[in-house]
Amino acid sequence: MSERAAGAVEAVFREEWGRLLATLVRWLGDFDLAEEVAADAIAVAVERWPVEGVPDRPAAWLLTTARRRAVDLLRRRQTYAAKLAILKVEAERTAAEQHATGPLDSAQIEDDRLRLFFTCCHPALPADGRVALTLRYLAGLSTTEVARAFLVPEKTMAQRLTRAKRKIQDAGIPYRVPRADELSDRLPGVLSVIYVVFTEAYAASQGPALVRPELADEAIRLARILRDLLPAEREVASLLALLLLVDARRDARTDDAGALVLLADQDRTRWDRTKIEEGHDQLKWALRGGPPGPYALQAAIAAVHDEAPSYESTDWRQIVTLYDVLRAVAPSPVVDLNRAVAAGMAHGPAAGLELLDELAEVPELHGYHLLPAARARFLEDLERFDEAAQAYRSALDLVGNDVERAYLRNRLAAVDAERAQRLDQKDPP
């Protein structure tokens, strides 16, 4: 089957493929082989099911088909390692068949998916590799789609995936769910991969579009899968809440021409009430039973915005307070930046500007376009137009996304016009 056809089939069977793959990786201990036979099994299903009808237990049928194919392929290899792998697969099959609920029980599949999450997001893997593996194997995107999501050539993405898989194999990264006492160390890594996927979708760091809706949907889907797999983890619910509460504003963030619309100017009737409600429910649950974690706090901030009838009537003081708590729980220069903006809204642009200027020397914010962009906005409000123009220019030097760039250019043009007008008033003809 050609790669293209395989991709199309995988897209239709994405969920099924992901489940199948998770179990096959455990049985075979080999991502590439698991991937190949999972795709083969799906291809056979696509050919036969329409003619012969869908089997009673489709998942078990797919797994059996994939297993037979794997054994065939392994026999051909003739190596010692292949012989061991066959023994392992057969042992797994026997074990599975002796299991009371039959060859494939759904709890077992879910365990395998959770294993796959923790392996793909293992801290021993490079950050870009974790994101790539998660999108490829848990979201079930094709290599082409993952490459497109991160605007890198397909070859680059294929190499990234290969390197990450090789590290899993060579370094002996295990296929297991961390013990309860390890979970607090390991879960944030998994959550942050999903969060990175969402942030890239929400404000693409490069390229023509501001939002990549498909990628945002994938991030939410991953968060939902993880929410089902770890129903007792409050921060998982918080992450899902955060993504929903932010994503609810997606349609209002650009106008009909695709230009950026800031939170201040968004048409709030275009916000997705269903997502907001679901986000609220998740957050409410997550806030019970202990102090809030960093995702719960960010979700709470998003919720305050979503509740406000307008930008001006937003409860900025509450947002500043939530940022204060967030700063204590998970300090980061970006949190300081967001807090400064909120404080400017609560206490006036001069106060906001003062806080922003305190961040000028923070190394992590060097090269971050939103710092000069935020300064520019407050300077504009303070009618310090020369400095505002300068700050907009600094932001333009750093911005990577075309829609944001267009927005900054517009603001700069408006500020320049204001400056010209003032000069005219100063020097009467």
Place this chain on the structure above:
Amino acid sequence: MRYALLIYSEEPTAPPSQEEIDAVMAEWWAYDTAIKEAGVHLDGAALQASQTATTVRLKGEERVVTDGPFAETREVLGGYYVIDVPDLDTALEWAAKCPGAKYGSMEVRPVMEFDTPEQ
């Protein structure tokens, strides 16, 4: 799988006091005992200070011997363990327990396994 736990740390600029040495050595002995009693220990050694190192290389036929370690870095290799454990997570747990993780950093590397040539 076999893993090498490579222990890196900065060498002290001033000689530590006897109490400091005793306290640190007690930690090392405790770790050494634990890793051996757990049955995962294959090999290990502590190395003398890097100023005792001598580097040798061949330039054609000529043997070039120089004083000091091969690379001048702040953190130097101070010792190692080789352990046999099921996976990276277990190796990382042993590495994290090692006093070397507290006083410097531990590099965890799988040992290359070669297929035995068939008879």
